[in-house]
Amino acid sequence: MSRTLKILAVQHKRRLFATFSLVAAENLLLLTYPLIGSFAVNAILNGKLLSALVYALMVFVIWSVGSARRAVDTRAFTRIYSELVVPVILGQKTKGVDVSTATARVTLSREFVNFFEHHLPTLITAAFSIIGAVVMLLFIEFWSGVVALLIVIIAGLLLPGYVKGNDRLYFKLNNRLEKEVNCVERAKKSELTKHYHLVEKLRILISNREALSFFCVGLVMSVLFGITLTILTFKEGVTAGHIYAVITYLWTFAFSLDDAPRLIEEFSKLKDIGKRVEVK
Numbered sequence: 127m128s129r130t131l132k133i134l135a136v137q138h139k140r141r142l143f144a145t146f147s148l149v150a151a152e153n154l155l156l157l158t159y160p161l162i163g164s165f166a167v168n169a170i171l172n173g174k175l176l177s178a179l180v181y182a183l184m185v186f187v188i189w190s191v192g193s194a195r196r197a198v199d200t201r202a203f204t205r206i207y208s209e210l211v212v213p214v215i216l217g218q219k220t221k222g223v224d225v226s227t228a229t230a231r232v233t234l235s236r237e238f239v240n241f242f243e244h245h246l247p248t249l250i251t252a253a254f255s256i257i258g259a260v261v262m263l264l265f266i267e268f269w270s271g272v273v274a275l276l277i278v279i280i281a282g283l284l285l286p287g288y289v290k291g292n293d294r295l296y297f298k299l300n301n302r303l304e305k306e307v308n309c310v311e312r313a314k315k316s317e318l319t320k321h322y323h324l325v326e327k328l329r330i331l332i333s334n335r336e337a338l339s340f341f342c343v344g345l346v347m348s349v350l351f352g353i354t355l356t357i358l359t360f361k362e363g364v365t366a367g368h369i370y371a372v373i374t375y376l377w378t379f380a381f382s383l384d385d386a387p388r389l390i391e392e393f394s395k396l397k398d399i400g401k402r403v404e405v406k
Contacts (some may be wrong), residue, residue, distance in 0.1 A: 141202035148195035149247045153254040155188045160262070160374035164367035171366055199247075245392045248385055255382035259375045267372045270354040274379055277346050281386070288387075291335065292394035299328040300398050332391060339387035347380045 159181075166181035256278060264271030302325050309321045354376060358364055 164371035168367035259379035
C-alpha cells in the first residue's frame, strides 16, 4: 500500500502539492478562527463593531480557500484516476489474472484515488484539529488541555488492536468482492444468497465497530466537557469570548476525534487493496 501511494505521490506531485497546499491553508484558518471569534464576542459586548466584523471577514476567507480547494482537487484526482487505471489493467493481464477478478481489482484501485481526494484531506484536517485543539487548550485552559492530551494518548495505545480487527474484516470483505462477478455470471440462487449474506454480515460487523467507537468518543468527550464546564464555572474573571473559544476548541477536538475510526477503516481497506493491486 505504502509503495503504491508513494508511486502516485511522485508521479502526480505537482497536482497533489497544489491541492494539499490549499488543504493546509484551510486548516490553519479553521484552527485560528475560534480565537478570532472570542475577540469578536468580546467586541460585540463592548460595542466595537469594526472589531466584531473581522470575524465576518475571517468566515469569507475560509470559505474562499475551501471553494478553491474543491475546484482544484476534482480536476486533479479525476486526471490521476484516468492515468492510474490503465497500468493496473495491464499489470493484472500480465499476471494472468482472470477477467472477473481483474475487473474487481480495477474497481478497488479507485480507492487509492479516493484516499488522496477524500481521506487524506480528512486525515490532515483531523491531525491539525486534534493537535491544534490540544495545544490551544493547554494555552487558554490548561487542565482541559491536559485531559484532552490524556484522551489522545489512551486512544493511541488502543489503536494497534483496533487496526488489527479492521484488517481482518476488510481482508474477508475484499475476498468476497473479488468473487462477486463470478457469482453473478453463474447466477445460482443459493450461491448468490450466500455471497450477499456474507457481504452483508461483514459490512454490519464493520459498521458495529464504528458505532461502538462513536459511542466511546461521546463518552470521553462528555467527561472532558464536564470537567471544562466545572472549571469555567468556578473560575473568576472569565469573559464570554474566553468561554466561546474554549467550547469551540472542545467541539473541534470532538469532531476530529470522531473522524478517527472511519479513517482507520479506510486505512485498513486500502492496505488490503494494496496487496491485491499493483501500480507501476
